[in-house]
Every structure is written in C-alpha cells, then in structure tokens.
C-alpha cells in the first residue's frame with residue numbers, strides 16, 4: 201500500500217527536484233517516514249519535493265515545510281542541515297573540485313582501452329540504478345583471452361560518497377598501462393597475471409554523493425554470504441550493482457580481492473559477520489601485514505573486520521572469501537571520506553607499491569589446471585587445501601590459484617562426474633608457485649559445486665558457519681542452515697526434467713530435520729518448490745514445471761531453537777543427475793520489467809511485451825518469461841501510458857537469456873536511453889555494413905564490441921553521407937554476434953546488434 205502511494209507521489213515531484221537546484225534559502229535534506237493514508241495525502245497535495253529511498257522519502261525542505269510536516273505528526277529526520285553550505289564546498293554535481301566525475305572516470309577507462317588495446321580491455325558489467333553504466337577494466341597480456349594466470353581484483357566506490365577508491369584505482373590502471381614495456385616489474389606482472397579494476401561499483405552514489413544506490417540500499421550489506429537484511433537490502437544480491445559484482449566474482453577466480461573505501465585508515469579482513477577467525481586467518485594476516493609494510497602509510501592498522509571495525513552482514517569481503525575462497529578485504533584509504541583534492545595523489549602513491557605487491561603475491565602458492573583425463577578438456581572442480589576455505593577453479597580455463605606460504609599441504613580435487621583425487625605432501629616454497637596439473641578419469645556422481653548465497657536469520661553467533669560442508673560428496677561434514685535460514689547453491693550443470701529424481705539431498709545424521717528444496721534457472725530465482733523433505737530425500741523437477749534448472753535454494757523448515765550450535769537443517773551434500781537436453785529450436789527469455797523515472801527505477805508489473813504476433817504480460821512481481829523461436833526477436837514493451845522500450849535481441853537455439861527490460865518514461869523530453877535503436881543494414885552483414893542513427897544525431901564515435909562488451913574497434917568522428925549513412929568496414933570480424941555503439945557529443949549512446957554472416 202505504502203509503496204504505491206509513494207510511487208504516485210514520485211511522478212508528481214520528480215522533475216521539481218531538477219528545477220530547484222541550487223537549493224532554496226535554508227533548504228535541508230530530510231528523511232520523511234509516511235505511516236498512513238492521511239500523511240501520504242498531505243505530502244502529495246502539498247507538492248513536497250523528494251524521492252523514495254528504501255522505507256522513507258528523502259525530501260528537500262525549507263524550515264516552514266519541515267514544521268508543517270511535523271505539525272501533521274509525520275516523523276522527520278534531518279540528514280543535512282544546510283544544503284547551500286554543503287554544495288558551496290563542492291564542485292559540479294556535488295563532487296568536490298579536483299575529483300573525477302563518473303563520466304571522466306569512464307572516459308579515462310575507455311581511452312586506456314583504445315590506446316593500449318593489447319593489454320587493456322573495458323568490460324561492460326551492465327547497467328546500475330539510475331541507468332548508470334557499469335564498467336570494469338581488465339589489464340593483462342593477451343587481454344581478450346582468459347589465460348592460465350592468477351587473477352587479482354581491485355574495486356572501489358561501492359559507497360558512492362567515499363571518493364578515495366575510484367581515484368586510487370583509475371590512477372593505478374593508468375600507471376599499469378603507461379609503464380608496460382618500460383617498468384620491468386609492471387611488465388612482468390601484466391604478462392603473468394590478470395588484473396581486474398572495477399573502479400566505480402556504485403556510479404549512482406558517486407554522482408549524487410551518497411553512500412547508497414538509487415534505491416537507498418547500502419550495497420556493502422547486500423552481498424549474499426551470511427546475508428541478514430541490513431542496510432535496506434531486501435534480499436541477497438537484490439540490486440543491479442551487486443548482481444554485476446557477483447557475476448564478476450563468479451566468472452573469475454580471484455586469488456586476492458581488495459575493495460577500497462575511505463573514512464578511516466584500516467585493512468579489514470573477514471569475517472565481518474562473526475567474531476570467530478576464518479580458516480585462512482593466518483593468510484589474511486600475513487598479506488595484510490605485507491600490504492601495510494609495503495605502503496607509504498606510517499601506520500596502516502589491519503585486522504578482522506568484526507573486531508577491528510564493526511559487525512556487518514552482507515559485505516563484499518565475506519562473500520569474496522566465504523563463497524569464492526579469495527583473500528578478500530576492505531582497504532580504508534583515508535581518514536576523510538572526501539579528503540582535500542591535494543591529497544588524492546599522495547594517497548594513491550602510498551597505496552601503489554602495496555597494490556603491485558598484492559598482484560605479485562597472487563601468483564605464489566599452489567596452482568594448476570583440472571582436466572578430463574580422456575578429452576583433456578578443462579573441467580569445473582572444487583579444490584580443497586588442508587582445512588582452508590575451498591576454491592572453485594576458473595570456469596573457462598580450468599585453472600586454479602591459491603596463495604599459500606611455505607609448507608607441506610594436502611590437496612583434494614573434486615569434480616562433477618569424475619574421480620576425486622588426493623595429493624599429499626605437496627611442497628610450497630615462499631614466493632614461488634608449485635604447479636599441480638590434474639587429469640581426472642570419469643566416475644559417476646555429481647555434487648553441489650559452489651555456494652552463492654546464505655541467509656543466517658538473527659546472525660546466530662553459535663553457528664559454526666561451515667558453508668563448504670555442503671559442497672562435494674557426502675562426508676558427514678555439514679552446513680547448518682539455521683532456523684528458517686537458507687542456502688542458494690550452484691550445481692555447476694543444468695539438470696533436465698525426465699523420468700526419476702534429478703536431485704538427492706543428504707543430511708546423514710541421527711536427528712533428521714525438515715527443509716524445502718526449490719529450483720531456479722538463475723541465481724536469483726524465481727524459486728519454484730520441488731518438495732519438502734526430512735533428512736535424506738530425493739526430489740524431482742517435474743512438480744516445478746521447469747524443463748531445466750541449475751540453481752537450488754534449500755530452506756530450513758523453521759523447527760527447533762534458533763540461537764544454538766547446528767541450528768536448523770544440517771546439509772551434508774546435494775547430489776544430482778544430468779540428462780542430455782532435448783533438441784529444441786526455441787529459446788527462453790526471462791526477467792523483470794522496470795520503469796525508469798530518471799531518479800528511480802521501479803518494477804513495472806503488468807507490462808505488455810509484444811514479440812512477433814504474440815503478447816505476454818509481466819506478473820504481479822513484474823516477472824515475465826517468453827519462449828520464442830531463435831533468430832531475431834524484436835521485443836516491444838509498453839506499460840500503461842508511461843513506459844516504452846524497443847529491444848531487438850538475437851537468440852541462439854536452447855539459449856536461456858536473463859534480460860531485465862527497463863522502460864523509459866516517455867514524458868521525459870530530456871532523456872534518451874541506452875536502448876535507442878541503431879539502424880544497421882544489411883544485417884547479417886558480410887564485408888561492410890551501413891549504420892544510420894536517428895535524425896539530427898551526429899555520432900562522435902562508433903564502437904564495435906563483442907557480446908561480452910569487449911571493445912574490438914573504435915572509429916572517431918566518422919564521416920556520414922548526405923543521407924546520414926555511415927559505412928563501416930567489418931570484413932575483419934569473424935562470423936558471430938556483435939554490439940555496435942554510437943555515441944553523440946552529449947555522451948548519449950545508441951546500440952545495435954550486428955550479425956556477421958559466415959561464408
């Protein structure tokens with residue numbers, strides 16, 4: 201009820217905000233909490249200026265307006281006393297002078313990829329809230345290939361008002377590119393590592409100088425590992441920014457992951473959700489100490505987040521370590537969230553040597569590739585080293601890397617449909633890599649491969665948090681879900697409906713407990729019930745109606761005590777069987793429909809989606825699913841009289857495409873979207889293609905990307921004929937699907953999908 205009221209309210213006031221900057225005399229930023237219909241009516245009829253953010257409305261009020269609201273009994277909390285004074289201290293758009301804007305950060309990233317195409321690639325991570333593009337940089341030799349090299353991730357700006365991270369990272373990226381071939385150490389590192397720099401995780405927050413994204417969510421509470429609903433997060437990985445983040449971490453195997461914040465000086469490593477140390481506490485401690493000693497800080501303290509800073513659930517570091525097995529931490533760069541501009545470069549220079557050191561250290565310890573012994577193809581595997589947190593190898597190349605100091609270790613390699621192998625007395629020497637390539641013969645048996653999310657209700661401090669106990673074959677080592685808790689698990693393979701059960705859940709103890717099993721085709725569901733079980737049970741896909749699934753959500757039935765050891769169902773293992781999929785010329789598209797109100801993206805239930813001569817509607821949660829024939833499908837999406845989207849998509853047989861449809865608000869005259877269509881013909885093309893943009897639109901650049909968003913070609917200031925047509929040579933592109941992006945002088949982009957035909 202309340203959200204629909206706020207929604208109408210937003211329509212009335214969205215554009216008022218834009219018109220009234222700079223601020224009125226005495227204007228304040230205030231959180232307004234609307235509790236009932238009368239209060240909503242009052243706010244709406246008085247044309248109060250604001251935007252929804254989580255469970256409150258962020259309003260911009262002068263003192264008279266504030267006292268009127270308070271007089272109505274509406275609860276108000278002042279966030280910023282004097283907006284004029286605050287903005288006087290800031291430059292354009294609230295970003296202090298001397299700091300790069302988001303647009304400038306992207307422009308630097310793009311120019312590095314254009315000028316250093318052999319070692320630097322811009323990878324599109326999708327679209328964040330407020331229609332903000334998300335981009336990461338990959339820096340490595342043979343940058344367009346995923347190679348057998350240790351991977352390192354640096355990210356920053358997840359809290360938009362903490363300016364140190366993005367500034368630090370974009371300078372690091374620039375130095376790596378400029379010094380390649382000149383600085384021996386940097387050249388060596390770029391040749392032998394894959395360095396990922398995700399320089400601005402929350403561009404909305406950066407643009408509007410807020411910690412949160414446009415939904416008012418603290419993204420560093422929204423990650424799935426031991427999620428507990430903090431920071432306005434409505435579910436694990438509920439936000440576009442954290443979904444993109446999860447994808448980056450799951451598509452790669454990062455040995456070391458540094459996430460940059462500002463507001464204090466500290467290296468904060470897992471756990472942040474509980475006080476007990478991690479299995480890899482010594483590894484974290486050793487590397488954090490090395491980071492601090494290598495840095496230019498006089499004293500950079502480090503320690504476990506829970507004890508050294510404060511307790512939080514849903515952080516990036518707990519996900520990076522708990523689910524992915526990385527050395528994962530937050531580095532707090534500076535005492536101030538927005539230090540004076542003169543300090544930006546000195547702060548970067550303090551960190552640069554430590555960052556290079558971490559890139560180097562990521563290659564030391566144990567490494568190898570896991571393959572099938574007959575085909576020699578890389579296979580997905582779980583790698584257990586002693587009792588440390590397990591890791592998954594890289595899903596594409598099959599390589600794994602784990603930082604280890606000198607010692608003798610035992611490795612256990614587990615892969616679906618293959619024999620488990622154990623290697624004892626594997627010797628690791630300090631600052632070197634021991635290589636252990638593994639070839640596994642086939643053997644029956646497939647088991648859960650990795651944890652994506654866990655929900656720990658009430659943050660049960662008695663629980664041992666042994667999520668890795670649920671992975672691999674049954675071994676009587678278990679993960680207790682907690683009372684009403686759940687785990688979302690990636691099976692690694694897609695299971696297909698057929699005769700007999702597809703899934704077997706193991707508890708294997710003397711006190712069988714209850715749970716339910718749900719299946720999904722994406723890590724975010726929608727979750728459809730396979731059945732309820734107690735102790736060991738088998739389950740079928742058939743009751744879900746899903747032809748296929750890859751992800752399972754196992755939820756405790758809610759019986760028994762909550763704040764005790766081993767609370768809830770004790771999950772030992774999940775086995776599954778695969779069947780060859782039926783040959784099918786159709787593909788499915790599913791996702792959610794959204795409406796973009798410029799300052800806010802909201803779900804748009806009941807949107808009408810036309811394709812060919814068919815029509816479907818998104819349901820009351822805005823979810824839709826389409827089964828379409830392969831080839832070009834033109835999606836035309838309408839929502840009431842407000843929203844419109846035209847979206848051409850090319851489908852391959854059997855493809856399951858997860859596609860959120862974000863409609864524009866049509867009333868907006870100043871806003872044109874990403875999804876503006878670009879005309880390309882002939883399409884499929886061979887040799888050359890003609891590009892035509894909309895009327896009065898002169899592209900300043902045309903970029904050709906592969907479907908992963910990697911830039912392959914960029915033409916600056918292309919020449920058009922009198923009809924506005926631009927001829928592009930594409931003879932050098934291999935057959936396949938490409939994205940063509942044209943950008944005009946205002947930075948607005950249009951996108952087309954180009955198919956290069958085979959001969």
Ligand SMILES: [Zn+2]
Nearest residue numbers: 359362461462
């Ligand atoms: Zn922060």
